[in-house]
Amino acid sequence: MEKHIIFIAILTVCMALCSCNKNTYCDTELPTSKDVPNTTMATENPYRSQYLVDSITWYDSPDNHKETKYIYDEDNNLISRVITGQILEAGLIRDVRYETEFEYSNGLVSSIIEDGRVTTRIYYDNQDRITKMEHYGNDVYFHYLNGKVVSIYYQGKDVFSNGFFVYDEHGDAVKYVSFNPDLNFLGEPIDGTCHPREISFTYDQGVKPNFGLDYLFVYQPIPGMGTVPAYARELSLSNLTSGCGSTWTYTYNELGLPVTIRERWNGDTPVNDPHYTIYYKKK
Template structure:
């Protein structure tokens, strides 16, 4: 029963996210030099060393496909593919193909400006647009805020002079003693380590969670930050161990108020990037 509750938690977290560049900069506008990654994520296994995800790259080390497996509930069966299409050497379309729940398959179109920054994304199902997000930037090139479906600007990023999103302010309608037409402020705070994140060959694209079954509790904050997210303050925690190169080797997820019979653990296998 606990396992079923966890699966429903992760599954509906992914669906909820549907409705909701290349160098780093400090908040003072000074660019920081980002080292080129030496390793790509090759495969991910669970606590019992069963395959959860397999990653496929082109000759330029760009991610072309991620295949996902659920050995506990669908043994020996591929449950989902993410496929990536490129234009001008950048990801232009993300195709999510769900084999166990095909009604939740969808496409995400990535929109860039003349500077190569991601300015918007649009989600489609059965050819119909169901969501759009527009992004505003600080002068230093970091994403400042998000506008959902051409509505108000209601999701604000605060880096606090770091390369990680330390706090987010959300404006939400309604609530206790607040009229449904008024907005209240909600703050989300995050903690990071000082290690490099696993690299998946997606460059600056942050619109999908590259880890399998990871949930999307803090997808934007995690993917837009330089280091590994280890805590959503007063929420979930991610416990990392690291390999000899400083990259995460295992990640154990501690979802808030969720208990499981076995640890929720990801074992990450890397391949070294070779140059001719």
């Protein structure tokens, strides 16, 4: 079947402040709402909604391992994530314990508290979509088109770059293309200059683990999964298998739920076999 590719514009603050459809610095036409049809949702595994992740272990060696426990309230809302274990750093072994708590407002996560300190506040519109995140004192804004995040603007960051995500028919972000102009000696963009950069992502069409937080794309519930492809992973409906030079492989149980994950960063071959094992509980 021919693969349908859906282009989603990712602009910076220029999109929020302007109504034009052409970038001033990079001569690229930007899609409008009529160019962005709704994607077809991937077929939902009937068991996914019945099972929540109970715990995840990460094992590298007897001296380098962690367990993450997920705690839910009576309404199956995730209220706490606790990581314990040992890590090996510079030849030294030390015990670790990290706790993340989630506060809710109107049934949605409104604050994330890490080790007793609020690190993230999340704001929604009247359709329960995330529009703003305050993270460690920095503001991040999100804009939508046909139900998809179409812009991510970091306050205080470079406002001259722009780009777009490419989604496939499964609703997975398979590519991000950004455009950046040259700057003059004052740090201002030079008209007519444009340098594209592409990052591609692949997926296996398997269902993702269920933490009851599908709407919370600003948070990665599995610890240690990296930050570079985080938005592509969390905005997509399937499991990410490659991106930014790294790969992730999965095995699934008889219900079609992922039970192991192996990650390899930038082609590295680890001495051991570091991997995640996922354990579920029925609601």
